[in-house]
Amino acid sequence: MRIGLTGGIGSGKSTVAGFLREAGAAIVDTDAISRGLTLSDGAAMPAIAREFGADFVATEGALDRDRMRALVFSDAAAKRRLEAILHPLITAEALRQADAATAPLVVFDVPLLVESGRWRARVARVLVVDCSADTQCQRVLQRPGWTPERVRGAMAAQASREARRAAADAVLVNDGIALVTLRNEVMSLAARWGCETITSP
Incomplete structure (x- = not known):
């Protein structure tokens, strides 16, 4: 189930x-998946950099979470833009993990x-x-x-x-x-x- x-x-x-x-x-943690996608080598980072600019990329190449959080809490359109990048990637990985699970x-x-x-x-x-x-x-x-x-x-x-x-x-x-x-x-x-x-x- x-x-x-x-x-x-x-x-x-x-x-x-x-x-x-x-x-x-078996727990499929979508927050953890999201964090992985926005690390320095995360699959979402190229699209985030293109969409939001270098100001939202930290020096090590990961997402600047504090800056992005402040933006999306105050700007609904920016939140939708970020979700359009992240949600398909999160869903695909979550379903992959679920399909691989053997727990009841x-x-x-x-x-x-x-x-x-x-x-x-x-x-x-x-x-x-x-x-x-x-x-x-x-x-x-x-x-x-x-x-x-x-x-x-x-x-x-x-x-x-x-x-x-x-x-x-x-x-x-x-x-x-x-x-x-x-x-x-x-x-x-x-x-x-x-x-x-x-x-x-």
Whole structure:
């Protein structure tokens, strides 16, 4: 079974992905794929350099992430231009990894699953990790380099909680609960959805 995993920034989606991996699922991490495409030898860099110019290429040849992030958070047209380069490459590599997987459950970790509109048809279930906006802010502000303004910009660029929940087949509420409780909920869901290699709590 192929599952789409998504959630807003700071929701704990990566933590849930880790628990699903522990349960025996194969995780296809589209963020990791995107980062690989924008390294100095990444397949997306020639097109990004042509489209956005040398100012968006760091000295070592990789994408200048801070500069690009600032641009796409403030310019919707620039965001679409970047997505037009990255999304086909990300999708192709994600599907290649899924086809090569042998686990009973393949999980596509896709931060913008709802926003893209394309992933729903590729998965049998959508799992959303949810929490309050205040919790999102508190968690993300603990990361190096993040400011309240930057957090608000990132959240504004993502689908609303309501839109994500409306697209979900299952919702994990990761707000005010112990980590072990979240893990147990993930393990139970993984067992129902087809993972056979369940690690005991």
